[in-house]
Amino acid sequence: MDKPAVSPWMPVIRKLERRHPLSPVDREALAALPMTVREVKAATYLVREGDQPEHCCILLSGYAHRHKLTKEGSRQIVSIHMAGDMIDLQQVLLSRADHNVQTLTRATVGTVATDCLKNLALARPQIAEAFWRDTLIDASIFREWVLNVGRREAPARIAHLLCEFGTRSEGAGLSDCGRFELPMTQEQLADATGMTPVHVNRTLQYLGAQGLIERKMRSINVVDWQNLKRVAGFQDNYLHEETAASQATGRAPIAQPATG
Amino acid sequence: MDKPAVSPWMPVIRKLERRHPLSPVDREALAALPMTVREVKAATYLVREGDQPEHCCILLSGYAHRHKLTKEGSRQIVSIHMAGDMIDLQQVLLSRADHNVQTLTRATVGTVATDCLKNLALARPQIAEAFWRDTLIDASIFREWVLNVGRREAPARIAHLLCEFGTRSEGAGLSDCGRFELPMTQEQLADATGMTPVHVNRTLQYLGAQGLIERKMRSINVVDWQNLKRVAGFQDNYLHEETAASQATGRAPIAQPATG
DNA sequence: CGATAGATTGATACTGCTCAATATGGGTGG
DNA sequence: CCACCCATATTGAGCAGTATCAATCTATCG
Numbered sequence: 415m416d417k418p419a420v421s422p423w424m425p426v427i428r429k430l431e432r433r434h435p436l437s438p439v440d441r442e443a444l445a446a447l448p449m450t451v452r453e454v455k456a457a458t459y460l461v462r463e464g465d466q467p468e469h470c471c472i473l474l475s476g477y478a479h480r481h482k483l484t485k486e487g488s489r490q491i492v493s494i495h496m497a498g499d500m501i502d503l504q505q506v507l508l509s510r511a512d513h514n515v516q517t518l519t520r521a522t523v524g525t526v527a528t529d530c531l532k533n534l535a536l537a538r539p540q541i542a543e544a545f546w547r548d549t550l551i552d553a554s555i556f557r558e559w560v561l562n563v564g565r566r567e568a569p570a571r572i573a574h575l576l577c578e579f580g581t582r583s584e585g586a587g588l589s590d591c592g593r594f595e596l597p598m599t600q601e602q603l604a605d606a607t608g609m610t611p612v613h614v615n616r617t618l619q620y621l622g623a624q625g626l627i628e629r630k631m632r633s634i635n636v637v638d639w640q641n642l643k644r645v646a647g648f649q650d651n652y653l654h655e656e657t658a659a660s661q662a663t664g665r666a667p668i669a670q671p672a673t674g
Numbered sequence: 675m676d677k678p679a680v681s682p683w684m685p686v687i688r689k690l691e692r693r694h695p696l697s698p699v700d701r702e703a704l705a706a707l708p709m710t711v712r713e714v715k716a717a718t719y720l721v722r723e724g725d726q727p728e729h730c731c732i733l734l735s736g737y738a739h740r741h742k743l744t745k746e747g748s749r750q751i752v753s754i755h756m757a758g759d760m761i762d763l764q765q766v767l768l769s770r771a772d773h774n775v776q777t778l779t780r781a782t783v784g785t786v787a788t789d790c791l792k793n794l795a796l797a798r799p800q801i802a803e804a805f806w807r808d809t810l811i812d813a814s815i816f817r818e819w820v821l822n823v824g825r826r827e828a829p830a831r832i833a834h835l836l837c838e839f840g841t842r843s844e845g846a847g848l849s850d851c852g853r854f855e856l857p858m859t860q861e862q863l864a865d866a867t868g869m870t871p872v873h874v875n876r877t878l879q880y881l882g883a884q885g886l887i888e889r890k891m892r893s894i895n896v897v898d899w900q901n902l903k904r905v906a907g908f909q910d911n912y913l914h915e916e917t918a919a920s921q922a923t924g925r926a927p928i929a930q931p932a933t934g
Numbered sequence: 935c936g937a938t939a940g941a942t943t944g945a946t947a948c949t950g951c952t953c954a955a956t957a958t959g960g961g962t963g964g
Numbered sequence: 965c966c967a968c969c970c971a972t973a974t975t976g977a978g979c980a981g982t983a984t985c986a987a988t989c990t991a992t993c994g
Binding site for chain 2: 434463464480482484485486488489490492493503504507508510512513535536537539542543545546547549550551552553554556557558559560561563564565566570607608647649651652654656
């Protein structure tokens with residue numbers, strides 16, 4: 415029983431519990447799963463399209479992005495991940511990866527056998543529920559991205575990305591009083607917003623000129639959250655951060671026996 | 675025990691089982707859930723953003739689309755649904771809807787209390803797994819839509835939408851030997867592809883001129899699947915229709931006891 | 935102090951948008 | 965059965981937002 419003082423599972427458990435509390439038993443069952451931890455460089459592939467991995471990656475520190483490629487080779491980043499994200503939960507039930515995941519920064523990555531996760535989910539309904547909820551929220555974020563890329567103009571797209579990243583960093587306890595560093599090059603921003611790098615550059619300058627953000631080197635600082643959100647048309651409901659909180663405050667999504 | 679000869683749950687069960695077989699017990703447990711069935715007109719809202727519904731809609735016949743709106747009022751359709759789709763599975767765990775669902779055609783809609791579904795999932799791991807898998811595949815489709823809208827040009831976007839719809843219709847047993855009617859106006863196509871209706875019109879004409887599709891009235895006929903797929907850059911892996919089949923043929927996503 | 939990835943700038947081209955008019959077709963009431 | 969109506973589809977002309985291409989500049993690192 416060589417259990418380390420601080421389980422590497424902590425960021426994951428914290429994230430799952432932000433949405434819905436786990437029982438101590440479930441928490442321990444999760445933390446007891448064997449996990450291999452390793453450090454990887456920036457730009458390391460964690461998943462490749464077509465893979466049939468028997469292990470599931472978990473991001474313990476650092477950042478990563480998930481992307482797909484067209485046949486012509488254009489890249490579209492479809493999500494950004496940070497500490498605590500179970501990048502690969504879908505490998506538990508879908509055998510073949512339909513996308514790539516690559517680190518944005520140096521990162522600490524945990525690896526768990528998909529079997530272990532699946533068996534745990536089968537054995538513990540609350541864990542299964544937590545995993546399912548996690549997937550549902552990911553799906554909600556993808557929907558918002560479809561909207562972002564499909565129906566917003568360049569400044570709003572970039573602004574929205576910044577708002578989402580900022581909000582999620584905050585939620586994950588990774589931001590320093592609203593201040594955060596976006597670990598993405600302009601080319602990556604372009605791939606995340608369906609733009610070109612050149613246009614990203616000009617759009618960032620525009621947002622700067624509007625007094626919404628400040629940039630020095632490769633770090634972006636949000637100066638005026640209020641107006642950045644306005645420009646982005648950002649509403650955080652789709653992140654579903656409220657779920658746990660609303661239950662705690664009795665905001666009553668409590669179901670009634672309303673069936674016939 | 676007044677069980678109807680053909681349960682309204684059939685299309686749902688068929689869809690879930692396309693991905694992974696259910697045990698007879700699970701099948702019956704699902705079919706035993708109380709469901710209210712009703713007919714609705716085209717353009718009926720089944721879910722509205724901000725709703726906290728205690729019931730979950732299931733599409734038993736007809737078509738529907740899921741969409742989001744920007745603050746300025748632009749619409750982005752993020753998915754299309756057909757018979758057998760559990761439109762609202764996310765309401766089981768996420769209290770507040772972050773999008774709208776509206777019928778495209780007249781439709782038959784089943785309604786089930788979210789509680790019933792949740793309790794069933796808690797009680798029956800295989801059902802929970804089936805629901806989770808359904809959500810994972812939906813998420814995969816959303817990712818593909820981000821790519822479609824973000825990184826493909828107009829003809830490819832439309833072509834891709836047609837390919838996806840055709841493939842899914844086929845899978846759901848709704849298409850008549852490759853022939854199908856797409857129940858969408860050009861305006862709706864525009865909202866699904868991040869384009870304008872005018873440009874959709876021109877793009878459809880272009881695809882027609884290329885000999886890929888034929889149109890009469892409001893129905894589209896794919897003439898040349900091969901080349902339509904090529905233009906679309908369509909690869910069906912993201913639909914994960916293979917999962918059940920690959921397991922049946924022993925394509926071995928069978929996990930080994932590879933943990934330490 | 936080069937080497938190199940990334941950022942920035944300018945000039946130009948083009949895809950797709952806007953606006954506005956016209957056509958079509960299917961349904962409806964008289 | 966016809967005239968009308970409405971939503972939808974189609975067309976044209978001009979414009980706008982982004983893309984493309986090609987330099988140049990700037991950090992950062994060995």
